[in-house]
Amino acid sequence: MEQLEDARDMFVTVHDQWLRQFGADHQNTLKAANNLARVQRRLGQLSEAEALFLDTLTRRTATLGADHLDVVRSTIDLGELYIDMDRLPEAEITLTKALERAEYVLGEQHPYTFDAMNALARAKEAARKYPEAIDVRALGFQRRSEYLDRLLWVTGENAREGYLRLHRPEFNAYISLLAREGGAEAGKRIVEASLKRKGLLLKVTSEVQQIAQLSNDPELSATAAELEAARKDLASMTLSGPTSETQGRHTEVLYELERKVNELQGLLGRASVRYRSSIANVTAGAIESVLVARDSAFVDFLAYEDGGKDKLIAGVMISEGGEVRYDVVLYPDRSALEEAVIEYRTYIQDEGADDDEILEVGQVAHELVWQPVLEAIGDIDYVYLVPDGILNVLPFNALVDLDETYVIQSHDLHILTSGRDLLPNEYRLADGEYVILAGPNYDSEEVVSQDELLAAQGRRSTALQLGIRGGASGLRGLNFEPLPGAEQEGRLIVDRVAEQERSQQTYFQDEAQEEILAQLDEPPQLLHVATHGFFLEADDTLRKRLLKLQRGADLHVPPPGDNPLLRAGLAFAGINTNAQFLGDIDTVNDGVLTALEVLGLNLTGTRLVVLSACETGLGEIHEGEGVYGLRRSFQEAGVAEVISSLWEVSDAGTQALMTDFYERLLNGHPAREALRETQLEMMDSPEWGYPYIWSAFMIVGSYESAGYSIQ
Structure with a gap:
């Protein structure tokens, strides 16, 4: 609170100085005013913040024009304030307008566009319009995945994970909404989310290395270099917003750059089956086509946070009689589950632990991890598993129930790192030594x-x-x-x-x-x-x-x-x-x-x-x-x-x-x-x-x- 008060005093001083030097309608003065209003909002001074936001928005629109990114910023800030004031209809109207302007002026993946979309989703959640909120979050997730694909490619190796962490709250908010709703549609969306996001860091790292290897081929080096340059331009333009060169046609420039990237990737993909398989788009429908071949289940775990609490969820696909249905498995207390996994691993490796102790701890882990899955898949015994978090180092086959039956005895498990592993690919399997x-x-x-x-x-x-x-x-x-x-x-x-x-x-x-x-x-x-x-x-x-x-x-x-x-x-x-x-x-x-x-x-x-x-x-x-x-x-x-x-x-x-x-x-x-x-x-x-x-x-x-x- 003290830091916010210091920030408020600083912005008051800056605003007053620029007001005297440049006048009320100067861009610097308006920026200071908008920042001051944002601090007032965080301090709970909502009425003062509203008055200042409205004045700043009016002046920015008149001075800079409705299509200026500063106008978009003020509109978003005003909409977020209305959420805090519980004026939800006004918040939805304001944020819908902000999102439309951001998409038109800045493109679908500019930071302000994401800010508007996230705020609109929060407004709908606050109004308990959960299906609408899920749709907004789903669109935001899809766009963020595309954004990350643009940015991670041209980001240093050690900074990529930081980007994912930075935007993890968006992911958590989306998965939390799906957990709230439950049901078949939520289950399908969870599987789709995992396919797009799980393993993304290593996938990008691998693709970067593949491009580097392809660039060693004299026939492909020019294409690889052109792809690298196009990706850098696309990332830069995505973050910057309109420049003097792209003013009025920024979204068209982004579209052309993306088309160029896709075209160059296609050229390299034709030369490398590994690269072509890596960049292929995968959907839940593709997994369905594999599962229908026999009665089976596909269980994809995702770790997330909700309200500061660690949770776990699984999107489930169940194939029976040639039909596939979806479901959701909830784990409200991930911490207890993780403790059980760690304890079981510890006891298994402890030479001093007796058989009864190992059995008992294994049964606890079974109850927490596997029993909820059993309740979803019923009698299905052919199961594909995609772990997340601590489950990646859990010996699933060694989980044991109260009848002292191990999972390996009752179920045929396939451990995957991603649903992608399940799909046929174009690799020619090696016949070497x-x-x-x-x-x-x-x-x-x-x-x-x-x-x-x-x-x-x-x-x-x-x-x-x-x-x-x-x-x-x-x-x-x-x-x-x-x-x-x-x-x-x-x-x-x-x-x-x-x-x-x-x-x-x-x-x-x-x-x-x-x-x-x-x-x-x-x-x-x-x-x-x-x-x-x-x-x-x-x-x-x-x-x-x-x-x-x-x-x-x-x-x-x-x-x-x-x-x-x-x-x-x-x-x-x-x-x-x-x-x-x-x-x-x-x-x-x-x-x-x-x-x-x-x-x-x-x-x-x-x-x-x-x-x-x-x-x-x-x-x-x-x-x-x-x-x-x-x-x-x-x-x-x-x-x-x-x-x-x-x-x-x-x-x-x-x-x-x-x-x-x-x-x-x-x-x-x-x-x-x-x-x-x-x-x-x-x-x-x-x-x-x-x-x-x-x-x-x-x-x-x-x-x-x-x-x-x-x-």
Whole structure:
């Protein structure tokens, strides 16, 4: 309140000075007057604010013309004031007029246009006109998604997440309205919202990298450069509003720029099936066309806030008898659900916990997470799941009901990162070799030459003397112990593949180098990597930055401006020797493959990637974005299905699971079925029948869309 009062006094002073210097109708004087009225409104001085807003609006209209953006701003501010004064009919009329002028003058995606639309939605909500409010919010959501697509493309890597956070309240308001209404239409809108927004950050990052790769092609470089320039112009014009060059035709200029961007994207899409698939528009109707093939359910979770309280909702599609219907599942207390998930993960990994304790905690998690889904889907046992938030690291199959039946026993689950995963795409599935890298020699001195290391050391010493760079930090603090079990696992798989006379490339010890993946001539059919995975925390001291994640409670949401794709990765030969020189040596073979580097690998159409390393399914959790880590990056790189781990498992347990899994896979079972059958069999084993062992690995993707079955 004190700051607002200070601001009011400041604007009074500024207004009086400009009034004396320029007169009452000068643009600067009117700007100060409008800002003063906005502060008065926030201080609750509503009558004073109304009088000043009306006077400012009248003068701006007379001086600047009805189509000036300052007139639009004053009209929006007046409409918002009427909401505060509970004069809702006047608010709706005023804000409808403001929205129409903003769209005409500034375009559909100018910040003032969004302000008008959000305020109009609030006015309709206050008047309890919820269906109308939902329609306004839905239109705003669609336009904001298009806006973000424009802006994120030309925004720095570390600023993109900040844009999404900035506009998250709009998303929350929309989903909150849908939760209030419920029913089939709300369920469909939730699914549509998820398709447009979930995973957007990584999708844009991947597309930017794809354009960079396409620009290396001499025949496409000019088109790629033209697309980049057109996108920058479009983003700039969207934010700026009319300029001296576009005055009176601003919306037409925006339309032409957007048409140009779409045309250039089409040209590049014809040259790259991966890029074409990435930019394709996906609707709930497309998912319906897949679901109708059999009785099944599609459950898409979305985390959101309502009134400052964390909540969770799921849009549900249910296919029965060739007909698809929609529903909504509400989770009013997300915090309790998250605590249950964290506790279950903790107990599963606790060697000191007895079976009854694990069972009881698993039943609590089942009641909170899975029971509401069961009430919506009924007897359907074939279920596609798209998690959000903490649910991305929940072993759904290990949830257990009061009859001590695990979900894996009662339901056939397909975990997806987005509804997009379910849809057929244009990828030509790779028929290349099996590529197996296992048990790297982390202390190898054969990866980077001594001359290169000495040169790097010299550059680093000079930088330190000049004060340019401090000591080791981040990735430079990495150090890994040998994994003899990983090498043994890899050799067992090699033997199984050889028995089936499959063509394979195998790399162990000193040969298990990062550059093997960076220099793939063609996408492998299957890639198996048995090594250390890692995830570094955003803010911690060097030695503590390796995220052990023995407790799910260690998961956190990162601060803005931080790129988690650079802090998740896989370790390869030579990393212990090279770590201190990371950044000063060639990144293609420095011993670390980050999740960001994965996006650039030649894996389009690879059928399956198996990340048989500790905690490769983990990463930084972003609400609405999933887990930023290796699993998602491999999928964005064009891999159909990815198997990764939720926690560290013993060598013996991992070998037992992988041996049986590959036995089934090589005998023609689709990857997801092979993993599920292996896990079901392990449950009956006295040695391996613990959730800690059999539920540690999960597969993400859909073999329907991947078509992955070894013939």
